[in-house]
Amino acid sequence: MPNVPSPTVHTDLRAHHRKLTRPRQAVLAIITAATRHLTPAEVYRQAKVQYPHLGLTTVYRTLDLLVELGYIQRIHLEEGCHSYAPTARPHGHHLVCSECGRAEEFAECDLDTLVRALQTRTGYEIQVHVLELMGRCPTCQTKSRPLRARKK
Amino acid sequence: MPNVPSPTVHTDLRAHHRKLTRPRQAVLAIITAATRHLTPAEVYRQAKVQYPHLGLTTVYRTLDLLVELGYIQRIHLEEGCHSYAPTARPHGHHLVCSECGRAEEFAECDLDTLVRALQTRTGYEIQVHVLELMGRCPTCQTKSRPLRARKK
DNA sequence: TCCTAATTGAAAAACGTTTTCAATTACTAG
DNA sequence: CTAGTAATTGAAAACGTTTTTCAATTAGGA
Ligand SMILES: [Mn+2]
Ligand SMILES: [Mn+2]
Ligand SMILES: [Zn+2]
Ligand SMILES: [Zn+2]
Secondary structure, eight states: OTTOOOHHHHHHHHHTTOOOOHHHHHHHHHHHHOSSOBOHHHHHHHHHHHOTTOOHHHHHHHHHHHHHHTSEEEEOOSSSOOEEEESOSSOOEEEEETTTOOEEEEOOOOOHHHHHHHHHHHOOEEEEEEEEEEEEOHHHHTSOOSSOOOOO | OTTOOOHHHHHHHHHTTOOOOHHHHHHHHHHHHOSSOBOHHHHHHHHHHHOTTOOHHHHHHHHHHHHHHTSEEEEOOTTTOOEEEESOSSOOEEEEETTTOOEEEEOOOOOHHHHHHHHHHHOOEEEEEEEEEEEEOHHHHTSOOSSOOOOO
16 A cells, blocks of 8 residues: 555644644655755645645645654755755755855764753753754865955 | 944955945944844844934845855844854854743854864865754743643 | 946835635544 | 534735845945
8 A cells, every 4th residue: 555654644643633634645745755855835846746736835834743743854054944854864964065055965963062061051951953064065166266256 | 433344344345346335334333243143124223223224125235245254144043034143253053942032152063073074075165054953941941841732 | 526336225026934714624423 | 424523725815034126326446
């Protein structure tokens, strides 16, 4: 039986008195299978293939819900702001080229020492971290140097 | 002679064929003196005190310019997205409470090892890092627990 | 002082996101 | 297998933010 959403989601939803609807299944299918972060608009366009009647409003609402349930995470990027990615994988960060926008993903992030120290000092209960690196990719390094030349 | 912008800015601007105008001075005064991150709208409202004729469009343009010149940095927060803060201080990160929005600043971030490893592996020339932590502040911890209860 | 490129702000457009609301749907209780 | 009901939906409109356009103004070098 293909395309049946994982029983976990179904259970999680029931536990919160939420329904597993066709629109939600379509969004879920796209975002949990994504190999890279997707904007709400991208999720919308792709999920419509499976469920053409889908509304953008519902995409936003479903993405919010999935973040709450911990299935996906919200990502903040320099351009375009706000994408979503599955949380499944250990957990991802991005290294983005500030010139061409090309991005690499990486998973390693040794923040535990920092996080523990900060928790002690501030009393916060730290749950999430956002780490993004920016620089120039190898390709762009071979090109121009200076900080944004004027048009002249 | 009070309120004269630091000679550095003036020089930097000239070097890039840019002018030091009244509107820019007003924006510069606010954002470089800020003790916390400010949104463009906040900068606008505050800078208008000094230069009432200021336009919001100019605030956006000036903030972009100052980022390019390295005087301020763009900050990505969960709510409201996009604030700006002076780069002067060693360099700052934020620990934000996901419930009440209260924020702490912190400066320590041992990313050098990570950054060097990634540079080697990817060939990127890493210039900037964004690190934000989120969690529950001490106050909010004393309140409700669960992940967003339904209204009933 | 003059000249010109850079800059400005109002207005409008373009975005991304949220709210509203009447109609529809998924689950549950019977 | 029904109802009954709360949850959900999507179109439309409202929203707040950011960008574009363009004619008028201005800073700073010649
Ligand atoms: Mn963001
Ligand atoms: Mn952002
Ligand atoms: Zn690049
Ligand atoms: Zn709090």
